[in-house]
Amino acid sequence: MHLGSLAPQLVNLWSLRQDIVVDPDTDPEEALLLETPWEDLRIKEPSAALREAVRRMQLGPSAIPNILASASDSPGGPEKLLDELRPLQHLVVRTLAVGAVPLLSVVPISGHARFTRLKPLLGRVCRLSRFAVIRCAPGGLSVESSLVDHKVELHHPGVMGMLGRIDGSADDFDAPHLPVVEAVRSYLVAAGVLVVADEPAGLGPGGDGPTFAEDRDPALTGWSPDELLVHSGSRRERFGRPRGAAFAQVGRMPPPPVVKPPAAADPGRPAHRIALARPDLDGPATADASLTTVLEPGAGPAVEDGELSLDRLGGLLYRAARVRAMLPPADFDPAGYPTSERPYLSVDDSYALEVYVLADEGASCLPPGAYHYQPLDHCLERMGGDPGAAADLAGAARTGEAGPDGEPTVLIAISARFARAAYKFSGTAYSNVLKDVGALQQTLTLVARAMGLQSRVLPVGDADAFQRAVGMDWRVESSVGDMVISSRIPPS
Secondary structure, eight states: OOOSSOOEEEEEEEETTTOEEOTTTTOOSSSSSEESSOOOOEESSOOHHHHHHHHHHHSOOHHHHHHHHHTTTTTTTTHHHHHHHHGGGEEEEEEEETTTTEEEEEEEOOOOOOOOOOOTTTTOOOOOOOOOOEEEEEEEEEEETTTTTTEEEEEEEGGGSEEEEEEESSSOOOHHHHHHOOHHHHHHHHHHEEEEEEESSSSOSSSOOOOBBHHTTTTTTTTTTHHHHHHHHHHHHHSSSOOEETTTTTBOOOOSSOOOOOOOTTTSSSEEEEEEOOOOOOHHHHSEEEEEEEESOOOOOOOOOOOOOOOHHHHHHHHHOOOOOEOOOOSSSSOOOOEOOOSSSOOGGGGOOEEEEEETTTTTOOOEEEEETTTTTEEEEEESSSSHHHHHHHHHTTTSOOOOOOOOOOEEEEEEEHHHHHEEEOOOOOOHHHHHHHHHHHHHHHHHHHTTTEEEEEEEEOOOHHHHHTOOOTEEEEEEEEEEEEEOOOOO
């Protein structure tokens, strides 16, 4: 059905979110109690009109005139009822329909949601906010933005044509249907997913087209839409999606193991594992510099100059990334989700990270290639990916790190088994992975300095080259952080 087939008989409908519970046992003379996703709302001394309006909206979308009709004989009339409904606006779904055909619904997704008064746009230029995203949703599509507290559910395909840049004139749509266009745009603007160009003409410097306030807002200048989406989704509560340690994947997939199993041997390549020496921690406990010495600039390391030998590399990984102990599930976790204890911190002990060592010809401590660090067995396992890709990555990372004498350098690539994090966390899994990466990189950096080694965290990594080097599906496990470890070169 096209928008043009609809007769422009606009209807504004109100309803309560489906998860709002109205206490059925509330005495008519007592407060009205509503259980909401955020907190219980108690309205003292509600009028009979408000009780009737809440009852109607709980049953489903109701036309505003029908809701206000319940207040026609009440003191204060419809105006008083609207005032009483104002504290409930973060619970009310606004639906725009043409006759019996719903076009869209504006749904509050935050306890702070406030629906602004609808204003006529009078042919103003509009566009979809650059921070808005369109998602698949039950029964259609939804439009959401990291900046606002509503989402818009689209019920009619004709609404999709109004999400691009339009000015609401007859050049965009047939004139008889402009009232529908204007009503849809006003709802989308009120929800915050459609933004309006500046007045009067909305032209930028030199007449280069409409300008929009969100494009020059200094508070938004540093945010890309993708980064703001990740931040908002992991830090701001948006009800309707599980968030935090919800274990939403239980029953949908088996729990990922706490330690990654050894890779299957490549039929064309013999299994290659390099056992690493386990350092005696009593020595570092007495010989290492203090934490202050390691942290403060200019303070000397525990040893004057550290050579990146295989034993030192093994000592670094043992002290920073090994599995100290396997632990049973916590009391509030499912039986199939054990955890572990390691030297670095992980959010809720999920430990979804894996450590890889990539070496080229310049790393004399290892043959060229990519190696997975097995934190439980404390060994390096040769990966079956492309050795050339591993050498290229390691070679690019060692640029500027190796000394004139060819001091060995290796690339430490940190990956994440996302399913391990997502099995426990909903909405925050990826942001928790990034927190874990920082904790592991900090631990590796401090231990390396205490051992007299140099380290440097790389700002950007090549995830595609990493996947070729290790021979894995990036959707299952992908690199999320990189750092270089090298010998400390004596000053000339």
